[in-house]
Amino acid sequence: MKKIGITGGIGSGKTTVARVFEQLGIPVYHADYWAKEIMNTEPLVIERLKELFGNSIYDSNGKADRKRIAEIVFADKNKLNELNSVIHPAVWLHGENWLKQHHDKPYILKEAAILFESGGNKGVDKVIMVSAPEEIRLERVMKRDNATPEEVTARMANQWDDEKKIALSDFVIVNDDRQLVIPQVLEIHSRLTNAHQK
Numbered sequence: 773m774k775k776i777g778i779t780g781g782i783g784s785g786k787t788t789v790a791r792v793f794e795q796l797g798i799p800v801y802h803a804d805y806w807a808k809e810i811m812n813t814e815p816l817v818i819e820r821l822k823e824l825f826g827n828s829i830y831d832s833n834g835k836a837d838r839k840r841i842a843e844i845v846f847a848d849k850n851k852l853n854e855l856n857s858v859i860h861p862a863v864w865l866h867g868e869n870w871l872k873q874h875h876d877k878p879y880i881l882k883e884a885a886i887l888f889e890s891g892g893n894k895g896v897d898k899v900i901m902v903s904a905p906e907e908i909r910l911e912r913v914m915k916r917d918n919a920t921p922e923e924v925t926a927r928m929a930n931q932w933d934d935e936k937k938i939a940l941s942d943f944v945i946v947n948d949d950r951q952l953v954i955p956q957v958l959e960i961h962s963r964l965t966n967a968h969q970k
């Protein structure tokens with residue numbers, strides 16, 4: 773079974789595109805979702821995050837204050853690196869366990885916003901990059917998250933630009949509100965499924 777990474781910058785539509793693959797019966801591991809869950813549930817991760825950000829980063833219900841963490845790491849690259857070095861191995865391990873349930877599938881997808889930036893691309897067989905122009909991504913995220921342009925641009929600044937990621941990817945899906953997405957997904961699905969049968 774092949775492991776396929778699916779990535780794209782904020783607002784590129786990777787979750788939306790991944791949903792189309794799910795409709796085709798392909799399991800999708802949502803690394804960004806699980807990263808948030810693990811922050812609140814995995815004792816070793818909680819301990820390390822308290823060391824990094826102080827005990828008050830967790831509220832009385834044991835939930836991490838992600839807004840506060842985001843503010844700290846956007847202002848301090850070292851803290852961002854340390855945060856990543858705690859979260860990414862924990863998510864990776866969780867993902868490998870998840871994978872064991874899906875050995876009957878031709879391939880699975882791992883969806884992650886910062887697949888390349890985190891080095892997660894090294895653990896997958898191929899990468900699908902979802903690409904969209906920056907103006908469109910900005911508009912989508914402002915609308916989805918009720919965010920200001922400054923907030924979205926700050927989040928984009930921690931991600932590589934599309935050109936760099938496209939050059940390193942095996943497949944590209946253009947999700948620019950012009951090109952149809954479903955035929956692009958079907959083409960990749962067919963190539964990945966045929967490769968599996970050979």
Ligand code: ATP
Nearest residue numbers: 780781782783784785786787788789885912916947
């Ligand atoms: P993030 O990295 O922030 O999680 P993402 O890449 O997963 O973002 P989505 O959440 O899938 O992006 O998409 C961003 C927003 O744009 C969503 O509100 C989604 O519904 C919308 N969107 C994405 N693709 C399309 C499309 N082809 N047509 C219409 N709306 C779209």
